[in-house]
Amino acid sequence: MMLRLSVLDQTPVAEEGTAAGAVGASVELAQALDVLGFTRLWVAEHHHSPGFAGSAPEILAAVLLGRTRHLRIGTGGVLLPRYDPVKVAEVFKVLAAVYPGRIDLGLGRAGGPAQRFPEQVAQVLAYLGGAGGDAHEAVMPSGVVPPQVWLLGAGTRSAQLAGALGTSFAFAHFLAPAPGGAAFAAYRQALAAGPVADGGGQGVLAVRAVTADTAAKATQLADAMLLWRARKDLGEDRPLPSAATVRAHRWSSRERERAAVHRPSVLHGTPEQVHAAISELAAAHGVREVVVNTLTHDPADRLRSYQLLAEAFALRPPATVADAARVVTAGAA
Known part of the structure; x- marks a missing residue:
């Protein structure tokens, strides 16, 4: 089964x-991913977080759409x-009018009282003219193909709601791996x-993963993510720690306990090892697309990880290989 790869970018600080x-x-x-063959790029919403800068995903998505040509x-x-x-709905219908066929609207139930979420x-x-086809006059412009709607979740509630409403569903394996099978069922x-x-429901699995040119470097990057997560x-x-900070850090027993809880859900190693781990998870959950989330202190390490994954999964770039190399090199400079 040929897997599609996509990216969740939390705009780490x-x-x-x-x-x-x-x-x-x-x-x-985003500009690098656009020529590496990834399917989609999602940006996250976080507030009052020193570790994440993405507080207005609809604004950032609009910027990224204007800087890319191929990605959803x-x-x-x-x-x-x-x-x-x-x-x-109004914001995303306008985006869909400007960038037809490239818009995803992912919805989460966090951030406030969730009783009214359904x-x-x-x-x-x-x-959006979805369920029941009841498009309201207030939404402009009319006649626009609506974005693909996704519900995001780490359990069964959003999964059941997504299925009942006919939307697509993304399971956050990186937050809570265990309920994945039950959620997709x-x-x-x-x-x-x-x-x-x-337009027909679709399921994807969102995982946290990192690779590098050596297994030792990948472990170093994973340890930084685990220290950040344990602290959180x-x-x-806090912001994402550097390799020097992780090397010098004296882990407390509670930090080690929390890191041990999260370590199985942080896929890391050589590109071949991460390819195998992602492929195994995708097969176990019955999905054909995996959304990869990578957090690193240095943006160049994050970009390199995605480049290596694109090579490992033999993604087909929409542009020439020379263009892909040019963008990746520029982004890492």
Whole structure:
């Protein structure tokens, strides 16, 4: 089975770096991915986080669409409880009008009271002309093919809702690996029993992974992610640590415990090893596309990891190999 690869970019802020630098690195990353053969790129929404600079994914997505030609670009995802569903639909329908066939609207239930999340999702679909085909006059422009709608989740609730409404579904393996099988089973069961809005439901698996030119470098990058994640679990939301910080760090017993919990879900090693791990997870969950999330202190390491994965999975670039090499080299400079 030929796997498609996509990317979730959380716009990580580096230790001693800036939010502006993180956003600039996200733009450079998108331009490189555009010629490496990846299918889609999603940008995330986080607020009041020293480690992530992406607080307005719809704005960043619009910028990235203007700087790329081939990728599907969208959100992973808009935290719908924070917003008016009509406004969310209006923003993405305008994006779909400007960039037809390239827009993904990923929706998450975090960020506020989630009791109304199912109702809010149904409203978004209705305003986009989805469920029931009830396109509202308030949404402009009319006659636009709506974006592909995705529900994001790490359990069965969003999976069941996605299936019932006929949207696509992305499972966040990097947040909670264990419920993946149950979540996809719930999604497919609900999808088979309900109407298919959104042009037919699709499932993808979102994993955290990193590779490098050597296994030792990949382990170093994974350790930095694990230190960042362990600190976050313990209430210390910090930027991504450098390799020097990780080497000098004296791990507490609680940090080691939290790192051990997350280590199995951080796929790392040589490109061949990460290729095998991703392929095995995709087969186990019955998906044909995997969304890869990589967090590194140095944007060049993140870009190099994606380049190596593109080579390992034999992704087919939409542009020439020379163009791909030029963009990757420029981004790493």
